Amino acid sequence: MKLVRFGAAGAEKPGLIDADGKVRDLSGVVPDIAGDVLGRKGRARLAAIDPASLPLAPEGSRFGACVGRVGNFIAVGLNYADHAAESGMAVPSEPVLFNKAPSCIVGPDDTVLIPRGSEKTDWEVELAVVIGERASYVSEADALDYVAGYCVCNDVSERAYQIERGGQWTKGKGCPTFGPIGPWLVTTDEVDTGDLAMKLSVNGELVQNGSSSTMVFKVPFLIHYISQFMILEPGDVITTGTPPGVGMGMKPPRYLKPGDRMEVSIAGLGVQRQAVAAG
Structure with missing residues:
Protein backbone atom coordinates (compact mmCIF):
# COMPACT_ATOMS: atom_id res chain seq x y z
CA MET A 1 0.00 0.00 0.00
CA LYS A 2 0.91 3.61 -0.52
CA LEU A 3 -0.57 5.68 2.32
CA VAL A 4 -0.82 9.46 2.13
CA ARG A 5 -2.08 12.52 3.94
CA PHE A 6 -3.66 15.15 1.75
CA GLY A 7 -5.19 18.58 2.11
CA ALA A 8 -4.32 21.95 3.58
CA ALA A 9 -1.44 22.17 6.05
CA GLY A 10 -2.69 21.35 9.53
CA ALA A 11 -5.94 19.84 8.21
CA GLU A 12 -4.67 16.82 6.28
CA LYS A 13 -6.88 13.80 5.74
CA PRO A 14 -5.68 10.18 5.51
CA GLY A 15 -5.68 8.49 2.13
CA LEU A 16 -4.25 5.77 -0.04
CA ILE A 17 -3.11 5.57 -3.64
CA ASP A 18 -5.21 3.23 -5.79
CA ALA A 19 -4.04 1.09 -8.72
CA ASP A 20 -4.60 4.01 -11.10
CA GLY A 21 -2.48 6.38 -9.04
CA LYS A 22 -5.46 8.31 -7.70
CA VAL A 23 -5.81 9.40 -4.08
CA ARG A 24 -8.67 7.76 -2.17
CA ASP A 25 -10.03 9.33 1.01
CA LEU A 26 -9.67 7.15 4.14
CA SER A 27 -11.11 9.69 6.58
CA GLY A 28 -14.29 7.65 6.94
CA VAL A 29 -12.22 4.67 8.08
CA VAL A 30 -9.36 6.07 10.20
CA PRO A 31 -8.69 9.52 11.68
CA ASP A 32 -5.10 9.82 10.42
CA ILE A 33 -2.05 7.95 9.15
CA ALA A 34 -0.57 7.93 12.64
CA GLY A 35 -0.21 5.94 15.83
CA ASP A 36 -1.88 2.54 15.99
CA VAL A 37 -3.12 2.82 12.39
CA LEU A 38 0.52 2.07 11.45
CA GLY A 39 0.66 -1.19 13.41
CA ARG A 40 0.19 -4.67 11.95
CA LYS A 41 -3.53 -4.77 12.79
CA GLY A 42 -4.11 -1.26 11.49
CA ARG A 43 -2.31 -1.93 8.22
CA ALA A 44 -4.18 -5.24 7.76
CA ARG A 45 -7.47 -3.42 8.18
CA LEU A 46 -6.53 -0.89 5.49
CA ALA A 47 -5.21 -3.58 3.15
CA ALA A 48 -8.57 -5.36 3.29
CA ILE A 49 -10.43 -2.31 1.92
CA ASP A 50 -11.38 -2.16 -1.74
CA PRO A 51 -9.97 1.24 -2.81
CA ALA A 52 -12.82 1.61 -5.30
CA SER A 53 -15.22 1.77 -2.34
CA LEU A 54 -13.55 4.95 -1.08
CA PRO A 55 -14.30 8.46 -2.33
CA LEU A 56 -11.70 10.19 -4.47
CA ALA A 57 -9.76 13.06 -2.96
CA PRO A 58 -10.21 16.43 -4.68
CA GLU A 59 -8.10 16.62 -7.84
CA GLY A 60 -4.78 18.36 -7.27
CA SER A 61 -4.85 18.08 -3.48
CA ARG A 62 -1.65 19.00 -1.67
CA PHE A 63 0.28 16.10 -0.14
CA GLY A 64 1.12 16.60 3.51
CA ALA A 65 3.79 14.71 5.40
CA CYS A 66 2.92 11.04 4.98
CA VAL A 67 2.90 10.40 8.76
CA GLY A 68 1.01 12.43 11.33
CA ARG A 69 1.77 13.15 14.99
CA VAL A 70 5.43 12.09 14.78
CA GLY A 71 6.85 11.83 18.30
CA ASN A 72 10.52 11.10 17.62
Whole structure:
Protein backbone atom coordinates (compact mmCIF):
# COMPACT_ATOMS: atom_id res chain seq x y z
CA MET A 1 0.00 0.00 0.00
CA LYS A 2 0.91 3.61 -0.52
CA LEU A 3 -0.57 5.68 2.32
CA VAL A 4 -0.82 9.46 2.13
CA ARG A 5 -2.08 12.52 3.94
CA PHE A 6 -3.66 15.15 1.75
CA GLY A 7 -5.19 18.58 2.11
CA ALA A 8 -4.32 21.95 3.58
CA ALA A 9 -1.44 22.17 6.05
CA GLY A 10 -2.69 21.35 9.53
CA ALA A 11 -5.94 19.84 8.21
CA GLU A 12 -4.67 16.82 6.28
CA LYS A 13 -6.88 13.80 5.74
CA PRO A 14 -5.68 10.18 5.51
CA GLY A 15 -5.68 8.49 2.13
CA LEU A 16 -4.25 5.77 -0.04
CA ILE A 17 -3.11 5.57 -3.64
CA ASP A 18 -5.21 3.23 -5.79
CA ALA A 19 -4.04 1.09 -8.72
CA ASP A 20 -4.60 4.01 -11.10
CA GLY A 21 -2.48 6.38 -9.04
CA LYS A 22 -5.46 8.31 -7.70
CA VAL A 23 -5.81 9.40 -4.08
CA ARG A 24 -8.67 7.76 -2.17
CA ASP A 25 -10.03 9.33 1.01
CA LEU A 26 -9.67 7.15 4.14
CA SER A 27 -11.11 9.69 6.58
CA GLY A 28 -14.29 7.65 6.94
CA VAL A 29 -12.22 4.67 8.08
CA VAL A 30 -9.36 6.07 10.20
CA PRO A 31 -8.69 9.52 11.68
CA ASP A 32 -5.10 9.82 10.42
CA ILE A 33 -2.05 7.95 9.15
CA ALA A 34 -0.57 7.93 12.64
CA GLY A 35 -0.21 5.94 15.83
CA ASP A 36 -1.88 2.54 15.99
CA VAL A 37 -3.12 2.82 12.39
CA LEU A 38 0.52 2.07 11.45
CA GLY A 39 0.66 -1.19 13.41
CA ARG A 40 0.19 -4.67 11.95
CA LYS A 41 -3.53 -4.77 12.79
CA GLY A 42 -4.11 -1.26 11.49
CA ARG A 43 -2.31 -1.93 8.22
CA ALA A 44 -4.18 -5.24 7.76
CA ARG A 45 -7.47 -3.42 8.18
CA LEU A 46 -6.53 -0.89 5.49
CA ALA A 47 -5.21 -3.58 3.15
CA ALA A 48 -8.57 -5.36 3.29
CA ILE A 49 -10.43 -2.31 1.92
CA ASP A 50 -11.38 -2.16 -1.74
CA PRO A 51 -9.97 1.24 -2.81
CA ALA A 52 -12.82 1.61 -5.30
CA SER A 53 -15.22 1.77 -2.34
CA LEU A 54 -13.55 4.95 -1.08
CA PRO A 55 -14.30 8.46 -2.33
CA LEU A 56 -11.70 10.19 -4.47
CA ALA A 57 -9.76 13.06 -2.96
CA PRO A 58 -10.21 16.43 -4.68
CA GLU A 59 -8.10 16.62 -7.84
CA GLY A 60 -4.78 18.36 -7.27
CA SER A 61 -4.85 18.08 -3.48
CA ARG A 62 -1.65 19.00 -1.67
CA PHE A 63 0.28 16.10 -0.14
CA GLY A 64 1.12 16.60 3.51
CA ALA A 65 3.79 14.71 5.40
CA CYS A 66 2.92 11.04 4.98
CA VAL A 67 2.90 10.40 8.76
CA GLY A 68 1.01 12.43 11.33
CA ARG A 69 1.77 13.15 14.99
CA VAL A 70 5.43 12.09 14.78
CA GLY A 71 6.85 11.83 18.30
CA ASN A 72 10.52 11.10 17.62
CA PHE A 73 12.32 12.17 14.44
CA ILE A 74 15.67 10.44 14.72
CA ALA A 75 18.49 10.80 12.22
CA VAL A 76 21.63 8.79 11.50
CA GLY A 77 24.78 10.67 10.55
CA LEU A 78 27.68 9.64 8.31
CA ASN A 79 25.98 6.37 7.35
CA TYR A 80 27.50 6.30 3.85
CA ALA A 81 31.29 5.95 3.70
CA ASP A 82 31.64 8.18 0.64
CA HIS A 83 29.54 10.92 2.26
CA ALA A 84 31.72 10.74 5.38
CA ALA A 85 34.77 11.17 3.15
CA GLU A 86 33.36 14.24 1.36
CA SER A 87 32.51 15.71 4.78
CA GLY A 88 36.08 15.19 5.97
CA MET A 89 34.93 12.87 8.75
CA ALA A 90 35.77 9.28 9.64
CA VAL A 91 33.28 6.45 9.16
CA PRO A 92 31.91 5.90 12.68
CA SER A 93 32.41 2.61 14.50
CA GLU A 94 28.83 2.90 15.79
CA PRO A 95 25.90 4.86 14.34
CA VAL A 96 25.91 8.61 14.94
CA LEU A 97 22.44 9.58 16.20
CA PHE A 98 20.84 13.00 16.49
CA ASN A 99 17.33 14.41 16.64
CA LYS A 100 15.47 16.48 14.10
CA ALA A 101 12.66 18.49 15.68
CA PRO A 102 9.25 16.99 14.76
CA SER A 103 8.13 20.60 14.21
CA CYS A 104 10.39 20.75 11.14
CA ILE A 105 8.30 18.13 9.32
CA VAL A 106 6.45 19.39 6.24
CA GLY A 107 4.90 17.98 3.11
CA PRO A 108 7.03 16.67 0.25
CA ASP A 109 6.39 19.64 -2.04
CA ASP A 110 6.17 22.39 0.57
CA THR A 111 8.55 25.34 0.36
CA VAL A 112 11.88 24.93 2.19
CA LEU A 113 12.75 28.08 4.14
CA ILE A 114 16.33 29.23 4.64
CA PRO A 115 16.67 30.23 8.31
CA ARG A 116 17.35 33.83 9.22
CA GLY A 117 21.07 34.52 8.99
CA SER A 118 21.85 31.19 7.31
CA GLU A 119 24.53 31.03 4.64
CA LYS A 120 25.05 27.25 4.56
CA THR A 121 21.69 25.53 4.08
CA ASP A 122 22.27 22.15 2.42
CA TRP A 123 20.35 19.19 1.02
CA GLU A 124 20.37 15.43 1.76
CA VAL A 125 18.23 12.73 0.12
CA GLU A 126 17.55 10.00 2.68
CA LEU A 127 15.58 6.79 3.12
CA ALA A 128 13.27 7.17 6.12
CA VAL A 129 11.86 4.31 8.17
CA VAL A 130 8.46 4.65 9.84
CA ILE A 131 7.92 2.60 12.99
CA GLY A 132 4.70 0.58 13.26
CA GLU A 133 5.03 -1.20 16.60
CA ARG A 134 6.39 -0.15 20.01
CA ALA A 135 10.05 -1.20 19.99
CA SER A 136 12.42 -1.54 22.93
CA TYR A 137 15.54 -3.72 23.03
CA VAL A 138 14.60 -5.48 19.80
CA SER A 139 16.96 -7.91 18.11
CA GLU A 140 18.41 -7.23 14.71
CA ALA A 141 16.77 -10.42 13.44
CA ASP A 142 13.31 -9.21 14.49
CA ALA A 143 13.78 -5.51 13.76
CA LEU A 144 11.81 -5.33 10.51
CA ASP A 145 8.73 -6.69 12.32
CA TYR A 146 8.50 -3.26 13.95
CA VAL A 147 8.45 -1.28 10.69
CA ALA A 148 5.29 0.08 9.08
CA GLY A 149 6.96 1.27 5.90
CA TYR A 150 9.37 3.64 4.21
CA CYS A 151 9.37 7.09 2.64
CA VAL A 152 11.60 9.76 1.13
CA CYS A 153 13.12 12.36 3.44
CA ASN A 154 15.08 15.48 2.56
CA ASP A 155 17.28 15.98 5.64
CA VAL A 156 17.75 19.71 5.06
CA SER A 157 20.71 20.93 7.14
CA GLU A 158 22.32 24.23 8.09
CA ARG A 159 26.03 23.40 8.17
CA ALA A 160 27.25 26.41 10.14
CA TYR A 161 24.68 25.75 12.86
CA GLN A 162 25.45 22.03 12.74
CA ILE A 163 29.24 22.10 12.77
CA GLU A 164 30.55 25.57 13.61
CA ARG A 165 28.34 26.62 16.52
CA GLY A 166 29.50 24.06 19.10
CA GLY A 167 27.51 21.34 20.84
CA GLN A 168 25.46 18.75 19.00
CA TRP A 169 24.27 18.56 15.40
CA THR A 170 20.64 19.00 16.40
CA LYS A 171 20.77 22.80 16.16
CA GLY A 172 21.48 22.62 12.41
CA LYS A 173 18.88 19.96 11.65
CA GLY A 174 15.53 21.01 13.09
CA CYS A 175 14.85 24.47 11.65
CA PRO A 176 11.32 25.04 10.29
CA THR A 177 10.67 23.10 7.04
CA PHE A 178 13.91 21.08 7.38
CA GLY A 179 12.04 17.73 7.30
CA PRO A 180 10.00 17.14 4.13
CA ILE A 181 8.73 13.52 4.21
CA GLY A 182 6.62 11.73 1.61
CA PRO A 183 4.90 11.91 -0.82
CA TRP A 184 3.65 8.61 0.52
CA LEU A 185 4.43 5.90 3.02
CA VAL A 186 5.04 2.60 1.23
CA THR A 187 4.32 -0.42 3.42
CA THR A 188 7.00 -3.01 4.04
CA ASP A 189 5.45 -5.67 1.81
CA GLU A 190 6.24 -3.51 -1.24
CA VAL A 191 9.81 -2.43 -0.44
CA ASP A 192 13.23 -4.08 -0.34
CA THR A 193 15.62 -1.47 1.03
CA GLY A 194 18.75 -3.33 -0.10
CA ASP A 195 19.42 -1.39 -3.32
CA LEU A 196 17.18 1.63 -3.86
CA ALA A 197 18.36 4.35 -6.25
CA MET A 198 18.53 7.72 -4.46
CA LYS A 199 18.69 11.00 -6.38
CA LEU A 200 18.59 14.72 -5.68
CA SER A 201 18.76 17.54 -8.21
CA VAL A 202 19.16 21.27 -7.64
CA ASN A 203 17.88 23.51 -10.43
CA GLY A 204 17.85 20.52 -12.77
CA GLU A 205 21.45 19.49 -12.01
CA LEU A 206 21.84 15.98 -10.58
CA VAL A 207 24.01 16.40 -7.49
CA GLN A 208 23.26 13.19 -5.55
CA ASN A 209 23.07 9.86 -7.36
CA GLY A 210 23.52 6.99 -4.92
CA SER A 211 22.02 3.80 -3.59
CA SER A 212 20.85 2.49 -0.26
CA SER A 213 23.13 -0.50 -0.93
CA THR A 214 26.13 1.54 0.24
CA MET A 215 24.78 2.21 3.74
CA VAL A 216 27.33 1.43 6.44
CA PHE A 217 24.70 0.35 8.98
CA LYS A 218 21.63 -1.27 7.41
CA VAL A 219 18.02 -0.71 8.42
CA PRO A 220 17.58 -3.78 10.70
CA PHE A 221 20.73 -2.95 12.63
CA LEU A 222 19.73 0.69 13.01
CA ILE A 223 16.35 -0.20 14.50
CA HIS A 224 17.98 -2.73 16.84
CA TYR A 225 20.67 -0.22 17.84
CA ILE A 226 18.38 2.76 18.42
CA SER A 227 15.97 0.63 20.48
CA GLN A 228 18.77 0.01 22.99
CA PHE A 229 18.74 3.72 23.89
CA MET A 230 15.06 4.71 23.65
CA ILE A 231 11.58 3.33 23.13
CA LEU A 232 10.37 3.72 19.57
CA GLU A 233 6.64 4.31 19.22
CA PRO A 234 4.31 3.85 16.23
CA GLY A 235 4.75 6.81 13.92
CA ASP A 236 8.32 7.58 14.95
CA VAL A 237 10.55 8.31 11.96
CA ILE A 238 14.20 7.29 11.50
CA THR A 239 16.03 8.90 8.60
CA THR A 240 19.01 6.78 7.74
CA GLY A 241 21.74 8.92 6.18
CA THR A 242 22.66 10.29 2.79
CA PRO A 243 24.92 9.29 -0.12
CA PRO A 244 27.56 11.73 -1.41
CA GLY A 245 26.83 14.87 -3.38
CA VAL A 246 25.82 17.35 -0.68
CA GLY A 247 26.69 21.00 -1.09
CA MET A 248 29.17 20.98 1.80
CA GLY A 249 31.29 18.41 -0.06
CA MET A 250 31.56 20.37 -3.32
CA LYS A 251 34.69 22.31 -4.25
CA PRO A 252 33.97 25.09 -3.62
CA PRO A 253 31.03 24.34 -1.30
CA ARG A 254 27.61 25.24 -2.68
CA TYR A 255 24.53 26.00 -0.64
CA LEU A 256 20.86 26.67 -1.25
CA LYS A 257 19.58 30.16 -1.97
CA PRO A 258 16.12 31.65 -2.44
CA GLY A 259 14.69 30.71 -5.82
CA ASP A 260 16.45 27.33 -6.01
CA ARG A 261 14.38 24.23 -6.71
CA MET A 262 15.08 20.70 -5.50
CA GLU A 263 13.82 17.37 -6.81
CA VAL A 264 14.32 14.46 -4.41
CA SER A 265 13.53 10.83 -5.23
CA ILE A 266 14.04 7.23 -4.13
CA ALA A 267 13.09 4.37 -6.44
CA GLY A 268 9.60 3.09 -5.60
CA LEU A 269 9.04 5.69 -2.88
CA GLY A 270 8.12 8.70 -4.98
CA VAL A 271 9.42 12.18 -5.77
CA GLN A 272 9.54 15.42 -3.78
CA ARG A 273 9.76 18.86 -5.45
CA GLN A 274 10.58 21.85 -3.29
CA ALA A 275 11.11 25.52 -3.95
CA VAL A 276 13.52 27.38 -1.65
CA ALA A 277 12.66 30.73 -0.10
CA ALA A 278 13.98 33.06 2.59
CA GLY A 279 12.61 32.31 6.03
